[in-house]
Amino acid sequence: MAEPDSHSLRRRLRSSQVLLGAAGALAFVAAWYLLVRFEVWRFAKLPDPLSVVREWTARRPQYGVSLYTAAYYQDIWTSTVRVFCAFALATLLGVPTGIALGWSRSVREFLFPLLELIRPIPPLAWVPLAVLMLANQEAAMIFLTWIAAFFATVLNTMLGVTSIDPAYVRAAYCLGSRPQDVLRHVVVPAALPYVFTGLQIAMGVAWFSLVAGEMIAGQAGLGYMILSAYMDLQTTTIVIGMVTLGLVGFLSSALVRWLGERLTAWQFS
Amino acid sequence: MAVLLKAEARTAGAGAISLRSVRKVYASSAGAVEAIADWTLEIAPGEFLAVVGPSGCGKTTLLNAIAGFDPITAGEIALDGTTIASAGYLAPPGADRVVVFQNGALFPWKNVVDNIAYGPIVQRRMSHEQALRAAHALLERVGLADVARAFPLKLSSGVQRRVEMLRALINDPKALLLDEPFRALDAISKSAMHEELLRLYESTQKTIFFITHDLDEAILLADRVVVSATRPARVKRVLHVDLPRPRSPLMTASREFLELRAQLTGVVHEEAEKALRRGERELA
Numbered sequence: 001m002a003e004p005d006s007h008s009l010r011r012r013l014r015s016s017q018v019l020l021g022a023a024g025a026l027a028f029v030a031a032w033y034l035l036v037r038f039e040v041w042r043f044a045k046l047p048d049p050l051s052v053v054r055e056w057t058a059r060r061p062q063y064g065v066s067l068y069t070a071a072y073y074q075d076i077w078t079s080t081v082r083v084f085c086a087f088a089l090a091t092l093l094g095v096p097t098g099i100a101l102g103w104s105r106s107v108r109e110f111l112f113p114l115l116e117l118i119r120p121i122p123p124l125a126w127v128p129l130a131v132l133m134l135a136n137q138e139a140a141m142i143f144l145t146w147i148a149a150f151f152a153t154v155l156n157t158m159l160g161v162t163s164i165d166p167a168y169v170r171a172a173y174c175l176g177s178r179p180q181d182v183l184r185h186v187v188v189p190a191a192l193p194y195v196f197t198g199l200q201i202a203m204g205v206a207w208f209s210l211v212a213g214e215m216i217a218g219q220a221g222l223g224y225m226i227l228s229a230y231m232d233l234q235t236t237t238i239v240i241g242m243v244t245l246g247l248v249g250f251l252s253s254a255l256v257r258w259l260g261e262r263l264t265a266w267q268f269s
Numbered sequence: 270m271a272v273l274l275k276a277e278a279r280t281a282g283a284g285a286i287s288l289r290s291v292r293k294v295y296a297s298s299a300g301a302v303e304a305i306a307d308w309t310l311e312i313a314p315g316e317f318l319a320v321v322g323p324s325g326c327g328k329t330t331l332l333n334a335i336a337g338f339d340p341i342t343a344g345e346i347a348l349d350g351t352t353i354a355s356a357g358y359l360a361p362p363g364a365d366r367v368v369v370f371q372n373g374a375l376f377p378w379k380n381v382v383d384n385i386a387y388g389p390i391v392q393r394r395m396s397h398e399q400a401l402r403a404a405h406a407l408l409e410r411v412g413l414a415d416v417a418r419a420f421p422l423k424l425s426s427g428v429q430r431r432v433e434m435l436r437a438l439i440n441d442p443k444a445l446l447l448d449e450p451f452r453a454l455d456a457i458s459k460s461a462m463h464e465e466l467l468r469l470y471e472s473t474q475k476t477i478f479f480i481t482h483d484l485d486e487a488i489l490l491a492d493r494v495v496v497s498a499t500r501p502a503r504v505k506r507v508l509h510v511d512l513p514r515p516r517s518p519l520m521t522a523s524r525e526f527l528e529l530r531a532q533l534t535g536v537v538h539e540e541a542e543k544a545l546r547r548g549e550r551e552l553a
Contacts, residue, residue, distance in 0.1 A: 170338055171374035175388035175440065176364040185387065189378035266378045266420040 047236040052243070055236040063234040065225065065241075072240075079214065079221040080248060082138070083206045086145035087252075090202050094150045095195055098157025103187060108158075119151045123209035127216050137219060144213035149202035156198025160191030193267055196260030203256050207249045222248075283314030284349065284366075284443030284476035286335065291344035291354075293330055304330050306501035308344070314443075315474040319481055319491035321537060323544040327502030328480045329371075332446050335478065337362035348443060364388055366444045367437035371452055373429050375421040381432050382408065382417040388440040400439075407435045411465070427458035431465055438469065444476040451486070460518050463489055471515050484537060485521055488512075488529050496536045499544045506536045 029049050035041075036048035047055075058066045065072050100107045101115075123144050134140040168190060172182045214223025222241050229237035261268075293305040304327040312318050320328050333339040334354050335346055346354040353360040362368075367388075375384050385404035389395040395403065408414050413431060421429055430450055437445055451459045467490060470477060481487050487494045488510055498505040510529060512520055520526055 165374070167370045167372065167374040168376060170336070170362065170368065171370065171376075172387075172391075173362040174336065174364065174367050175436070176392035176394075178391070181391045185379075185391070186376065189376070192378070264378070266380075266422065268422075 045235065047239060052236050052239045056240050056243075063229065063232070063237045065229070065237045071225075072244075075220060075222050075225045075241075076244060076248065079210060079223070080252075082141050082145055082221065083203075083210055083252065086142045086149055086210070087199075087203060087206050089142070089146050090149035090153045090206070091199060094153030094198070094202070095157050098154040098195070098198070099161055099183075099187065099191065101154065102158040102161025102191070103183070115151070115154065119155075123148050123205075124212050124216065127213060130213075131217050141210065141213055141218060141221070144217075145206050145210040148205040148209045152201040152205055153195070153198045156201065157191060157195050160194025160198075161187055163194070164190045193260075193264045196256065196264065199256050199260065200253055203253050204249070207245065207252070211245065285314045285347075286312040286444060286476060286478065287345070287347040287350075288312070288331070288335075289345045289347070291331065291334065291346060292342050293327065293334070293339075294342045303501040305341070306503050308497075308503055310495065310504055310507070312476060312478065314349075315476055316493065317470055317477045317479065317491045319479045319487035319494045320497055321481055321484060321487050321494060321533070322497030322502065322505075323499045323540055324482070326497050326499035326540070326544070328497055329448055331502065332368070332448050332478060332480055334359075335444075336366060336368045336446055364392055364440040365442055366446055367440055367442045368446045368448065369430070369433050369437055369450045371449045373421075373426065373433055373450075373453075375429055375433050375436065377421050380418050380420050381413075381424075384421065384432060385436045385439055388436065392440070394440075403439060404435075407439055408432075411435065411469075425458070426453055427462060430454070430462060434466070434469060438473060438475070442475065444478060447477065447479045449480050449482065452482070459483075459486070463518055466490060467514075467516050484530060484533050488526060488533065489516060489518065489521055494529075494533060496533070496540065499540050500547065505540065508533055508536075 032046075033048050033050065035043040036046050055061050055063065056066050057068075059068045061069060097111075101111060102108070126144055126147060130140040130143045134143055164187060168186050169182055172186045177185065210221070211223035211226070214221040215227045218224040218227075222245055226238050226241035229235075229241065288308050288310045291305055291308040292303070295302045295304055308327075308331060310318075320331070322328055330339065334341045335348075337353065337360050340359040341354050341356070343356045345352055348366060351360075352358065353366075375381075376387070379387065382401060382404045385407060386395075386397075386400035389400040389403065390397055405414070405417060408417050411431065413428065413435075416424060416428060416432070421432070424432070433450075434445075451462050454462060463486065470490075477491075479487070479490060484494075488508075489512075491510055494508045494510060495504055496506045496508070497503070508529060512523070512525055
């Protein structure tokens with residue numbers, strides 16, 4: 001009897017949560033509309049949500065970018081490919097580095113001070129060097145996108161390894177493990193929840209750095225699209241670019257979260 | 270000659286643990302601390318030995334030395350005549366003396382049957398399939414077949430402990446080292462665990478080194494109960510428990526049990542008072 005009750009309660013809770021979320025978004029859009037419509041302060045300079053939607057869905061958009069133009073998808077594709085290349089590189093290099101840092105004291109002593117010195121350098125400060133060093137435009141963009149994502153991955157993976165309960169490692173040795181068995185069967189799986197926290201952060205900072213890089217040194221992509229729209233005072237296109245970034249960012253983070261939850265299902269009791 | 274060799278081999282394979290003048294000194298911020306002083310005891314093959322004493326009296330330190338986790342400062346520990354710890358030497362941990370941990374150390378990322386099969390697989394003693402089959406068979410034997418595919422965090426701590434004991438036993442170790450394995454359990458699950466451990470012990474006859482705070486538990490399970498003195502730890506008293514086997518939790522009401530209980534309480538109480546006066550943690 002208690003079972004179906006608690007279930008329907010949970011369902012009701014969930015639907016009320018959805019409702020609240022929708023109400024919040026609606027309130028935001030309404031406030032935006034009213035502020036622009038009544039020209040409050042400098043909101044007069046902005047497009048209202050209706051004209052953004054109209055432009056976004058127009059077959060012949062006023063400023064050349066909408067759901068019906070190839071240029072729009074070109075920019076989304078360019079940025080997405082850059083982010084996923086950078087993210088893949090951050091994972092491939094960051095997870096092993098983080099494991100080595102957490103696992104071996106000497107690696108930690110050798111590498112960690114250096115990493116802590118390089119890490120605070122903002123991705124934007126890397127732009128000149130990236131452009132000078134990497135002749136290829138794509139490589140420079142991917143490098144800029146990669147760098148912050150790499151550090152987020154490394155640090156969280158390292159934290160994951162250093163916070164493993166030593167009893168697991170001892171138990172593994174008791175059961176006859178060699179160090180490589182401990183690495184594979186204890187260290188990696190135990191650190192995985194932390195690794196995925198790191199990867200989620202990495203995905204966020206990857207988009208963040210990419211757009212900054214594209215705005216400064218890009219010749220394509222969503223960041224470049226926003227900047228060139230700004231140069232031409234096409235405010236609706238700016239907002240379309242921003243909303244698009246919000247959507248692709250959300251979807252890529254959701255993908256990482258989904259994968260993480262599938263791979264670490266054991267931790268949810 | 271052949272007969273003698275055979276007899277020797279049998280005792281040699283059976284898990285005799287010798288502790289000879291084991292001493293352990295820690296370096297701490299307050300200077301050198303002597304945690305264990307002159308701990309000497311012979312544990313017979315197949316004996317169930319319980320060690321009781323105040324918290325922080327060095328019981329776990331001793332277990333960690335036998336297990337191969339932490340070195341000792343002086344003295345010697347031998348397993349079936351082979352030195353496994355002495356000053357400057359520590360044999361690495363191995364499946365001949367498996368620890369069951371205080372808070373449990375089943376791998377939460379492996380399901381029950383993979384946890385149990387883990388030892389034989391990494392030791393390459395069995396193929397993957399053989400190990401899984403053996404693990405299933407063990408679960409079947411103790412009536413836990415239905416949790417084979419469950420992840421540990423989904424199970425009660427009682428079931429987790431039972432699975433952890435199976436994970437140790439599948440390796441056919443010479444000795445089991447149990448560090449207050451039932452501490453976190455409520456009285457009812459604890460009593461069920463005692464019954465299970467007695468069953469496992471009486472059917473396998475492994476040497477068991479069992480650390481506990483619970484005097485009833487120590488008497489009910491063990492052949493001998495050692496009271497360890499505190500700061501530094503040393504063997505204060507050894508009590509022989511002559512209750513017949515197979516034992517059952519019902520024996521806690523018998524006259525022999527109660528006599529032993531009174532005797533043991535007296536000895537332990539002295540140590541607890543000493544510890545209390547020195548500001549150490551009380552006997553839990």
